[in-house]
Structures are given as C-alpha cells and as structure tokens.
Amino acid sequence: MEYETMREHGEPSVPADLHPEIPHPARMYDYYLGGKDNFPADRAAAERALAANPEFRSTARANRAFLHRAVRTAAALGLDQFLDIGTGIPTAGHTHEIAQTVNPRSRVVYVDNDPIVLTHARALMAGTPLGRTAVLQADLRDPADVLSATKAEHLLDFGRPVALVLAAVLHFLPDEDRPYEVVHTLLDALAPGSCLILSHGTADFIPAEVRDRVTGVYDRATAPLVGRSREQVQAFLDGLEVLDPGVVTVPLWRPDGAPGEGAERVSMYGALARKA
Template sequence: MSDELIRPYEQRDGEPPVIDTSIAHSARVYDYVLGGKDNYPVDREAAEQMLNGWPQLRTSMQENRKFMHRAARYAAEQGLDQFIDIGTGIPTSPNLHEIVQAVTPSARVVYVDKDPIVFAHAAARLTGTPEGRISYLLADMGDPDAILGSPEVTGTLDLSRPVGLSVIAVLQFVLDAKAAYDLVRSYLDRLAPGSMLTITTVTSETSPVRAGTVTAEYTKRGLPVRDSTLADVEPFFEGLELVDPGVTLIHRWRPEPGTEGLVDDSEVAMYAGVARKP
C-alpha cells in the first residue's frame, strides 16, 4: 500500500534521508497557505498558482484546521486520553496535543510524519503539559505494523485501551481508493474497541471547476491527489458508529455556535467524519 503514497524525500539504506527542496511538498504548501514560514520558494510558487486558480483554498485549509480542533476536543470530551496523529504536517498552533490536553492534561499523543523537515520542526516545537506525554515518529503511514509496533507508540500509548486515530488531509495522497480503505482498516483492526477515527480528505464536488484547478496543480507539481465524492468517503466508516452529523463538509461538522453560515459550501474542498469503533 505504501507504494501508492507520494514520497517527498528519498531514503537510502544506511543513510539519512535526502530532502529535495527543489520540488513542492504538500506539508510546506499547506504551511504557506496558512501563513507559516517553514517553506521554500518552490512551495510558495506552487501555493500561489493554486490560490490564483481558487482563492478559496486558504479558507478551505483554515476550515480543515478548525475541524481538527473541534473533532479532537470532542474525542477528549468523550473520555479519550491517547491519540495518534498520522501525517502531522508542520506544526501550526494550536496543535492536536494542545486541544486534547486542555481537556485532559494527562493526555498522550504520538505524532507521525514521513517528512524529516516536519519531524525536525515537530520535535523542536511541540511540548505538552507536565502531566501528559508527546512522542514523535518519522515513518510512512503506509506501514501500520511498523508504526503501531514502534517504541514511540508502544512506549507512549496503551493500545489495549481506546485511541483517537487522526488522519487529517493525507488520504488524498493514497491514489488507489481500495488501498486507502485497506490502510485505514489496518490501523483500526489493531486498535481497541471504543477507539475513534477522524478523517478529512479532498473533494472538488463543491466547486468542480475551480477547486479542480488545485488538484491539477498538485499533480503538475509531482504531488498527485485523489479527488473523492461523498460516496467515496463513506466506506472509510463502514462498521463504525458515526458521530452526528455523519460524513459532511468540514465546516458543517458540529460548527462552533454563531459560525453557521459564515462559510459557503463552495469555499471548502474537504469531507470529514468522526466515528467510534464498537
């Protein structure tokens, strides 16, 4: 399954990963669009081309972050106190651990990303409460056995208890839909009942022409993206107990009071869902 994933750096046996900053990287593009500084000229150029084609991309990415905050807070309020964040991305505060530790100071989080640049920033910046614990793992999400069996995970989390699995804005880079479903299921099969799955992934259904220019630009830059319909996203949650309102656009999932209607459907390009493993 991991062969379906983009690889922004080359790993040679026995050598540190070689980071290629001559090509755009999805995490750094995301960082730039959100106003971050941890990106390179090639990332900024790619992001500007995407924004020229669809200016609402910034709104969509901002709403994706807000959804993550709400979903993480919800999971913590339901009693979950340990989390795995797959595809962490460059840190943008508040991060997942800040949200959940505000609810449960002793909460534990493992951040996982395969980009060594992301890993370096995460390890340098992400610090939690004295009661809680944070670990960082440089790994490809396409290898659930290696991730869940790693010392970073087993030494931080108790996998016999429920875990919050967060897979935010990365499944679109698994180009085969069946491989993506199988990948998520591989994680869930190893997690205890009561665990929760949180997903967001890309769609152009809300703005087929303009949002489609973003996926086209990603592909042009060597970062091919799989576009999903609502019907494509729903199978990720088969056999799970979906949390209301089910699979929906990111800004429509339990919006903060007073924010309803501030963002139009045409301004977002992500579906989201949260579900519990029975």
C-alpha cells in the same frame, strides 16, 4: 541547531537529498495557514494552487477549526490517547495542545514520513508535564510499520481506546496505495471505544477544469491530490458508528457558531466515528 534558530537567518539549511526544491503538501498547507515553515518551492506551488482555486486557504483554515472541535469532542468522550498520522507541521492549536487542554494527561503521537516536517515538529512542540507528546518517522502507506514503530516506543497503550487522527492526509494517497486497506489495518489494531477523526478533500463542489488545474500543481509535488466524493469518504467509516452530524463539509461539523455563507460547499469533508 534547532529549526527556529535557523529561521532567524533566512531559509534553513537542509541536506540536498531532502529535496526542498520539490513542493511538499505539508509545507504548502503551512503556507495556506499563514505559517513560515516552508520553502520557496512550496510557496510558489501554493500560489499556483490558490490561483486555480482561491478557496484553498479558507478550506485549510476550516479544516484546522474542524480538527480543534473533533479533538475536543474525542477528549470529552474520555479518550486520552491520540495517534495523529500525516500530521504536517504542528502550529498553534495542534492536536497535542487541544487534547492536553481538555485532559493534561493526554498522550499524543505524531507520525509523518517527511524528515523536514519532523525536524520542524520536534523544534516546535512541547507537551504538558503530565501528558506526553512524541514524533515518529513512518509512512502512512505502510500501516504495519506505523503501528510497530509506535508500539516499539511504548508511546500508547493499544489495550485502551485511541483516537486515530487522519486529517487532510488520505487525499494524498491514490487508489494504488490502497487507502481503504490502510485505514482498516490501523483501525483493526485499536481497542473498542477508539475513534477515527477524518477529514478529506473533495472535488464535489468545484468545476472539472478547476480540479484539473489544482491536481496538476500537486502532480509536480511530492504527493498527488485525489479528491474523493462524499460516498467515497463515507466508505472509510464502514463498520464504525458515525457520530452526528455524519459526513459533512468541515464547517458544518458541530460548529461553534453559525457557519458562514457557502459552508455547505467547502471542498473538505469531515467526520468522527467510533469503533464498537
């Protein structure tokens, strides 16, 4: 039974071992964006996070708008292959829709480690007739497995440039998960001319007590939340050519119009960088 059909009759039935009673960041993010692909535990946790920091919702929307602009930019640079890891639940205007609008032949591979997210994704996605969109289950914390799963399915041509999309996902990897090593393992497998589209949460602009309340909410979810400084986010891009305007808050990255008030203090950095 497709997930969309199940939603018509209320909350979807899922196997107990998937633990829908535990909040999941991807489904919390869907709630921030106004989506319906979430469970009561996700909604309750998201409301606690919003009570601690009401800007979570506007930050999520600013990050989604950044993703649109960055994917369009990568596609305009000629990239027609996208590897989106930690995708969350694809909603309107996700990577495959944006990329295939610019180039209908674009191939997009989504990777996530949550079976529920993957179920949602497969039900909600459809690629263009010329392009290809696929969903794989793998864990970002094991980049070798991500790469081998993608290569085994012959979904992307790693001899040609690929746009690696890590949007609002690395802040769920604490330092013990070696996030910098993960990123560079993925980049090392990509051809010259490939790009990294990166966005990452930060606590640079919020008081420590707000940060602690928010991280406390995520500590009870399936993944912790680790806000990193601008300098720490910049370090993910070491060895790459960082395109203008560099590492900035997501509303300030090549905005389509005049950024709104407070755009320079939104708690999410974004950047696009190219591998030489």
